[in-house]
Amino acid sequence: MCTAATYLTKDFYFGRTLDYEFSYGEEITVTPRNYPFHFRHTENLEKHYAIIGMAHMAGDYPLYYDAVNEKGVGMAGLNFVGNAYYHKEESGKKNVASFEFVPWVLAQCATLDEVRDLITDLNIVDTLFSENLPAGMLHWIISDKSGSITVESMKDGLHIHENPVGVLTNNPPFEQQMFMLNNYMGLSPKQPENHFADKLDLNMYSRGMGALGLPGDLSSASRFARVAFTKMNAVSDDSEEESVAQFFHILGSVDQQRGCCEVSDGKYEITIYTSCCNASRGIYYYTTYSNSQITAVDMHREDLDGSVPVHYPMLTKQQILWQN
Numbered sequence: 280m281c282t283a284a285t286y287l288t289k290d291f292y293f294g295r296t297l298d299y300e301f302s303y304g305e306e307i308t309v310t311p312r313n314y315p316f317h318f319r320h321t322e323n324l325e326k327h328y329a330i331i332g333m334a335h336m337a338g339d340y341p342l343y344y345d346a347v348n349e350k351g352v353g354m355a356g357l358n359f360v361g362n363a364y365y366h367k368e369e370s371g372k373k374n375v376a377s378f379e380f381v382p383w384v385l386a387q388c389a390t391l392d393e394v395r396d397l398i399t400d401l402n403i404v405d406t407l408f409s410e411n412l413p414a415g416m417l418h419w420i421i422s423d424k425s426g427s428i429t430v431e432s433m434k435d436g437l438h439i440h441e442n443p444v445g446v447l448t449n450n451p452p453f454e455q456q457m458f459m460l461n462n463y464m465g466l467s468p469k470q471p472e473n474h475f476a477d478k479l480d481l482n483m484y485s486r487g488m489g490a491l492g493l494p495g496d497l498s499s500a501s502r503f504a505r506v507a508f509t510k511m512n513a514v515s516d517d518s519e520e521e522s523v524a525q526f527f528h529i530l531g532s533v534d535q536q537r538g539c540c541e542v543s544d545g546k547y548e549i550t551i552y553t554s555c556c557n558a559s560r561g562i563y564y565y566t567t568y569s570n571s572q573i574t575a576v577d578m579h580r581e582d583l584d585g586s587v588p589v590h591y592p593m594l595t596k597q598q599i600l601w602q603n
């Protein structure tokens with residue numbers, strides 16, 4: 280499972296958890312403006328916005344999972360297995376392979392409005408990056424500080440949804456996830472009152488009973504409700520330290536611990552990494568399952584006018600700061 284979220288304070292933050300039972304060998308990758316993006320079915324981009332995010336480097340090609348560009352637009356792909364469907368190339372449409380979708384958008388769009396324009400007539404096609412790399416069956420959240428949309432390519436075509444909560448998990452399709460939030464409209468961060476029955480003397484028997492009834496399991500539908508509630512009610516000041524800390528707490532509400540989610544015999548999904556991009560400043564913060572210290576890569580410390588992607592392996596060894 281995976282979860283993505285946005286958060287706005289003074290700056291705009293965008294990030295995700297990547298939950299899986301194995302890793303593809305991803306690295307924090309900065310693609311500078313003059314790296315030539317060659318697309319299989321649409322025009323190449325020799326010059327474009329710089330991008331920072333998590334990618335699997337296939338040779339010199341960055342296969343992005345989640346990223347932001349230098350203009351403050353963020354985008355992440357999350358599993359949508361069983362519902363995602365990529366189509367055949369169609370004339371008269373903008374045909375983009377699923378693995379190209381993140382860089383194709385982030386290379387060209389400075390705002391979410393520009394994304395909305397760009398993806399009219401989009402057709403996400405089933406062209407593979409290579410024979411030995413089956414396509415990830417994904418849906419996407421695309422955001423800037425003004426809001427978010429969700430893009431789902433399904434058998435019946437492309438669905439573009441406004442995403443007013445700025446979060447995404449996995450199945451079922453986004454409209455159903457949003458509908459199910461209706462079931463939680465009674466939740467409140469305040470101490471609960473008895474609306475169950477006035478004939479019963481129900482009491483608050485403990486402090487800290489806010490959010491009573493919020494689902495705690497790891498299913499995608501429950502994570503959607505939990506992270507939406509946490510994000511919509513999150514309070515922090517707008518400093519960088521507190522905003523970043525609060526963002527990791529928001530995604531911490533859906534963290535996956537090894538042992539709780541067995542996907543096949545003895546194989547467990549875990550939160551391999553959690554990212555928090557300051558999309559306004561091009562900084563990619565992350566933690567990993569084994570290293571809870573926040574590590575950061577700043578795109579503006581690289582030569583953004585270069586032509587070769589720069590990539591950093593995740594630091595996965597636990598860092599403990601001894602105090603005595």
Ligand SMILES: C[C@H](CCC(=O)NCCS(=O)(=O)O)[C@H]1CC[C@H]2[C@@H]3[C@H](O)C[C@@H]4C[C@H](O)CC[C@]4(C)[C@H]3C[C@H](O)[C@]12C
Pocket residue numbers: 280281297298299303335342343344356357358359360377378408412413414415416417449450499
């Ligand atoms: C597995 C990842 C999604 C994790 C997730 O959503 N987990 C939820 C699990 S569950 O279903 O709900 O159980 C996805 C996110 C981004 C994907 C990668 C990116 O799309 C980049 C390339 C794209 C290539 O086509 C395939 C390899 C790949 C390197 C993808 C492998 C894999 O599908 C990734 C890593």
